[in-house]
Amino acid sequence: MSHENKIDHKLHEVTAGEVRFSDETLVRVQAIIARYPVGKQKSALLPILHIAQEELGGHLSADVMNYVASILKIQPIEVYEVATFYTQYYLDKVGKYVVEVCRTGPCAMCGGEDIADYLERKLAIKTDETTPDGLFTIRRVECLGACGYAPVMQINTEFHEFLTKEKIDKIINDLRAKAHEDKPKDAKWVEKFF
Numbered sequence: 779m780s781h782e783n784k785i786d787h788k789l790h791e792v793t794a795g796e797v798r799f800s801d802e803t804l805v806r807v808q809a810i811i812a813r814y815p816v817g818k819q820k821s822a823l824l825p826i827l828h829i830a831q832e833e834l835g836g837h838l839s840a841d842v843m844n845y846v847a848s849i850l851k852i853q854p855i856e857v858y859e860v861a862t863f864y865t866q867y868y869l870d871k872v873g874k875y876v877v878e879v880c881r882t883g884p885c886a887m888c889g890g891e892d893i894a895d896y897l898e899r900k901l902a903i904k905t906d907e908t909t910p911d912g913l914f915t916i917r918r919v920e921c922l923g924a925c926g927y928a929p930v931m932q933i934n935t936e937f938h939e940f941l942t943k944e945k946i947d948k949i950i951n952d953l954r955a956k957a958h959e960d961k962p963k964d965a966k967w968v969e970k971f972f
């Protein structure tokens with residue numbers, strides 16, 4: 779599940795304004811760091827990047843990654859290496875719903891490419907683009923680890939399996955219908971897995 783490209787991401791770009799966790803979040807972050815031996819605080823990088831992504835703007839800008847590096851007392855490049863590897867981390871602004879369609883062999887053989895093409899047509903955007911209303915971003919990713927349920931896609935933290943065009947229609951329509959709701963707490967990566 780690695781990023782294959784993103785060479786267009788400008789890691790040197792900084793945004794205006796101070797990047798900082800709230801005091802409440804800092805307590806959570808310190809608790810995660812404390813799970814690891816002294817000197818091994820880098821082990822807390824994955825969950826802290828998830829928290830940073832959730833709470834500091836929805837994606838990992840260079841500022842955010844530099845801030846995480848400063849908290850963990852590691853070099854920024856060590857954060858970049860991880861953030862640019864895993865597709866779960868967004869390096870650029872994304873929509874409220876990130877639709878990741880598996881493009882690896884088993885899913886491709888079961889119609890995954892057609893599903894991705896259909897999604898592009900339905901949402902009127904290309905892969906790696908976001909709809910003008912800011913709701914959907916399409917991405918094509920490597921194996922999502924659910925090959926037996928191919929074709930598969932993941933939308934934020936939810937998996938959708940044995941996809942058909944009819945299922946895509948329902949999923950997208952349902953999401954559009956509830957898009958005004960806040961993201962449910964149990965849908966957050968950090969709450970679910972760390």
Ligand code: FES
Pocket residue numbers: 880881882883884885886920921922923924925926928930
């Ligand atoms: S090939 Fe698609 S989930 Fe593994």
